[in-house]
Structures are given as C-alpha cells and as structure tokens.
Amino acid sequence: MTKIPLDDFLNAIDERKDYFLKSINYNKKIDLKESENSKEFPDFKKSVHIYSHLDSDGLSSAAIIAYALKRADISYQLSVLPQLETKYIKEIKEEIISYNRFIIFSDFGTGQLKFLKNELGSNNYLILDHHQPENLKELPDIFHVNPYYYGISGESEISAAGVCYLFAKTLDPKNKDLSSLAIIGALGDMQNKGDKGSFIGSNKLILEDAIHTGKITVERDLSISRYQPLYIALAYSLPEKLPTISGNEEKVKLFLKSLQIKIKNEWNERRTLLNLSTSEKKTLLKALISEGYEKNNKSKEFAGKLITNYYILSNFDPISDAREMSKLLNACGRLGFPSLGISSLMGDKKSLLKAIEKNKIFKREISAGIRLAEENIRNYNSINTFYHNNINEKIIGTICSILVHSREELKIKPLIAFADSDNHFLKVSARADRELINKGLNLGQILREICQKMEIINPAGGHPPAAGAKIPSMNLKIFIEEVDKAVEIQLSN
Numbered sequence: 001m002t003k004i005p006l007d008d009f010l011n012a013i014d015e016r017k018d019y020f021l022k023s024i025n026y027n028k029k030i031d032l033k034e035s036e037n038s039k040e041f042p043d044f045k046k047s048v049h050i051y052s053h054l055d056s057d058g059l060s061s062a063a064i065i066a067y068a069l070k071r072a073d074i075s076y077q078l079s080v081l082p083q084l085e086t087k088y089i090k091e092i093k094e095e096i097i098s099y100n101r102f103i104i105f106s107d108f109g110t111g112q113l114k115f116l117k118n119e120l121g122s123n124n125y126l127i128l129d130h131h132q133p134e135n136l137k138e139l140p141d142i143f144h145v146n147p148y149y150y151g152i153s154g155e156s157e158i159s160a161a162g163v164c165y166l167f168a169k170t171l172d173p174k175n176k177d178l179s180s181l182a183i184i185g186a187l188g189d190m191q192n193k194g195d196k197g198s199f200i201g202s203n204k205l206i207l208e209d210a211i212h213t214g215k216i217t218v219e220r221d222l223s224i225s226r227y228q229p230l231y232i233a234l235a236y237s238l239p240e241k242l243p244t245i246s247g248n249e250e251k252v253k254l255f256l257k258s259l260q261i262k263i264k265n266e267w268n269e270r271r272t273l274l275n276l277s278t279s280e281k282k283t284l285l286k287a288l289i290s291e292g293y294e295k296n297n298k299s300k301e302f303a304g305k306l307i308t309n310y311y312i313l314s315n316f317d318p319i320s321d322a323r324e325m326s327k328l329l330n331a332c333g334r335l336g337f338p339s340l341g342i343s344s345l346m347g348d349k350k351s352l353l354k355a356i357e358k359n360k361i362f363k364r365e366i367s368a369g370i371r372l373a374e375e376n377i378r379n380y381n382s383i384n385t386f387y388h389n390n391i392n393e394k395i396i397g398t399i400c401s402i403l404v405h406s407r408e409e410l411k412i413k414p415l416i417a418f419a420d421s422d423n424h425f426l427k428v429s430a431r432a433d434r435e436l437i438n439k440g441l442n443l444g445q446i447l448r449e450i451c452q453k454m455e456i457i458n459p460a461g462g463h464p465p466a467a468g469a470k471i472p473s474m475n476l477k478i479f480i481e482e483v484d485k486a487v488e489i490q491l492s493n
C-alpha cells in the first residue's frame with residue numbers, strides 16, 4: 001500500500017494528543033490522602049483556555065475544540081482575537097502562571113512561534129494552525145501542529161478547522177460528526193479551489209467523513225446565488241461577468257423572457273435558482289454558455305465555471321448552504337459577536353437566529369465600506385491601496401477580498417488596505433488575484449520580511465494571496481514604498 005501524506009501528519013497529531021493529555025493531567029488519579037499530607041495542591045485536571053482567530057475558519061476551529069473538550073469532560077473557556085498580538089501573549093503568560101491554565105491556540109500561533117517560545121517556553125500550550133511556518137527545515141515542536149511540516153498545503157488542502165478536526169478525531173473517534181464544521185471553516189478560507197468548487201487533499205477526506213456521518217450532502221447547480229431573486233443573481237453573481245447582460249437587471253429580464261423562464265411565480269413572488277425546474281436550469285445553462293462564447297468572447301474554461309458544488313448542511317436549519325453558514329460566522333466575528341457564531345455551530349438555535357440578523361447588518365456595513373474604498377483607491381507602481389477613516393479594521397480584510405476578486409481593473413496589482421486601529425496603529429490587509437500568485441507573488445512573505453526589516457513589533461502573517469499586519473501609523477509612507485518595491489521585485493523574477 002502506498003503511504004498517503006496524511007499518515008505522517010496523523011501520527012504527529014497522535015503524539016501531540018498524548019502531550020496535551022499529559023500536560024493537563026487528564027488521567028492522573030488524585031490521591032486525596034497524599035494531598036492532605038502534602039502542602040502542595042493535588043494535580044487536578046487543568047482547565048483549558050482556547051484562543052482563536054475571529055474569522056469563520058477561526059470560529060469553526062474554536063467550536064470543534066470546545067465540542068471535543070466538552071465531550072471529554074475537560075473544562076474550558078474561550079476567547080476570540082482579531083490577531084494574536086504580542087500584548088495578548090504577555091497577558092497569556094500571566095494567565096498560565098497565575099491560574100495554572102493550559103492554552104490552545106487555533107488558526108494562529110505559527111506566525112508568532114518565535115515570540116511564543118520566548119515568552120511561554122515550551123509547555124502549557126498547543127498550537128493548531130495551518131499558516132505557513134517560517135522555517136520548514138526545523139522539526140516541529142511537540143506543542144505545534146501544522147500540516148506544512150508533512151508536505152500538506154495549509155493554503156489549499158486543509159484549514160485550521162480541519163487541523164482542529166483531525167486533533168478532535170484523534171482525541172475521540174466519536175468526534176467524526178464534527179467534520180461538517182471543518183468544511184464550513186475550509187469554505188471560509190476559500191479552500192474549495194478544485195474543479196467545480198471541489199475540495200482537494202486532506203479536505204477531501206474530511207468531506208468524506210461529513211458525508212458518511214450524514215452531516216453534509218453535495219449538490220451540483222449553477223454557480224450563481226441561490227437565494228437572491230433569479231434576475232438579480234444573474235446580473236451580479238455570475239462567476240465571470242458577461243458584459244452583454246451583467247450588472248443590468250433589465251437586460252437580464254429580457255434574456256430570461258427570451259428563454260421563457262418566468263421571474264415570478266403564480267403568487268407574484270420573485271423566483272430564485274432553487275425554484276427552477278431541472279429543464280429550466282438546463283435551458284438557462286445552455287443559453288449562458290452560448291451568450292458567453294458567441295457574444296462575449298469567453299475562454300474555453302467559461303462553461304466549466306458555470307456549474308459548481310454546493311455543500312448542504314443537514315442540521316443548521318434554516319441555513320442549508322455551508323458557504324452561507326461560513327459567511328454568517330464571519331459576520332458574527334467581524335461585528336464583535338463571535339460567541340453567537342460559535343454557539344450556532346454548537347447547536348444553539350436561538351444563537352443561530354440572532355446570528356442571521358447580525359449577518360444582515362454586516363452585509364449593509366460591507367456595501368457601505370466598499371463604496372468608500374472604491375472612492376479612495378490610490379495607484380502605485382506595482383500595488384493599489386485604499387484607506388478611509390470610516391472603514392472599520394474588522395471588515396477591512398473582507399472588503400479588500402471582495403474588491404480584488406470582483407473588479408477586473410483591480411486584479412492586475414495586489415490591493416493593500418489600511419484601517420485605523422488602536423494607539424496610532426494601522427491594520428493592514430493585503431490581497432491578490434490568483435493569476436499574480438501563479439506568477440510567483442507571495443504577500444505573506446513580503447509583509448513578514450518588511451515588518452521584520454522595519455522592526456515592527458507585531459509579526460505579520462498570512463498566505464501568498466492573503467496576508468495581514470499591524471504597523472505604526474507614522475510608518476505608513478515608507479511601508480507602502482517598501483511593499484511596492486518588494487512586489488515589483490517578486491513579480492519580475
């Protein structure tokens with residue numbers, strides 16, 4: 001039998017599970033007689049504090065670990081942070097000493113590894129992360145779980161929620177039913193980049209667990225929004241714009257009329273993709289393909305992009321689409337209600353309904369932010385940037401992603417966004433289109449190197465297409481110059 005890369009990774013996770021259980025005194029019998037005589041505290045089971053990132057992958061990670069600890073009867077508390085900054089690490093150090101806690105970091109920690117080791121030493125914590133480590137030549141520490149050490153890409157094959165899921169499953173095979181949460185996390189990090197929005201690598205195996213446990217089914221359908229009215233979905237959510245109809249609702253209505261597809265049902269309600277019959281869907285697909293090739297000069301990949309996989313969740317009613325669930329979590333995290341997202345994932349129906357309301361507010365904030373950002377784009381040699389004091393730092397990354405993936409004119413250069421943060425610092429979000437990554441651009445590396453060179457105290461982190469940092473506001477000008485230069489150098493090689 002050929003060895004799959006996941007084997008090495010799973011073995012490593014198994015070792016780290018033992019380290020974890022030993023560190024928290026999981027199975028230790030407490031001899032009360034002995035402790036009565038001793039002046040010291042008996043070795044009670046330690047309680048765990050989970051620190052996780054506030055995006056949808058981070059919240060899914062936190063929910064998986066919380067679930068697993070609850071089932072193992074290990075007490076825990078949970079905190080969600082926008083980034084694992086040095087000031088938090090110093091506070092955590094105090095917490096370990098004063099309260100005898102064990103710390104789990106999920107969806108961050110790898111980027112802060114050096115600082116964590118300096119401050120916390122090498123025990124009392126465990127990192128479950130999927131961001132690229134700085135040095136892959138060194139063997140990973142016993143308190144560090146990261147897929148890159150085993151030849152698995154944390155950018156496309158597994159998310160932090162996936163790493164947490166594998167850890168939870170190692171802890172207890174019953175946790176196999178948490179696999180759907182790992183898929184929600186992976187969708188949040190946009191890892192379904194295989195053919196027709198499929199998963200690759202470890203994510204694919206996790207999806208199989210989710211299907212086997214009945215938590216997810218996979219459906220294929222047209223890749224436009226399934227919940228918006230059909231003509232709006234066609235006008236604004238096609239995977240590639242069709243200049244002859246995109247952005248123009250009246251033209252889309254005429255297009256549908258020519259196909260004899262009604263935009264309203266008999267009760268005068270606007271129909272969505274979900275309301276179409278199979279034959280209507282076929283007609284629509286055929287017409288979109290010929291519209292693309294005959295009138296819009298589309299490349300041969302276009303037809304393939306019109307169909308995509310949908311991951312349907314069985315137990316989060318009224319939310320069924322895992323991508324929607326993932327967006328909902330992101331909204332909860334960014335708006336400052338991460339616990340609503342986590343309790344929704346852990347099965348609390350009331351939280352889920354509240355989270356749906358928060359998502360509506362979030363959508364409005366995002367559209368307002370996008371307008372402000374578009375009005376404030378500045379062009380440099382190799383990058384574009386934007387800043388506005390009314391755009392909140394918590395949503396800057398989301399806005400940056402949407403702009404770089406939806407505006408053709410913004411795809412040619414990476415987009416670097418800045419937002420006001422605390423104490424005269426700026427939050428930095430950098431995003432780039434896939435094409436540029438294929439040409440060798442690595443934004444994570446660029447931000448890390450520049451922050452190191454400029455001796456900025458908060459370590460930067462991220463992946464080639466998406467990275468972040470936090471810099472002193474007074475360094476803005478020189479920071480932009482440095483990034484502009486570094487991007488030019490990377491792309492000319």
Ligand SMILES: [Mn+2]
Binds near residue numbers: 130161
């Ligand atoms: Mn992540």
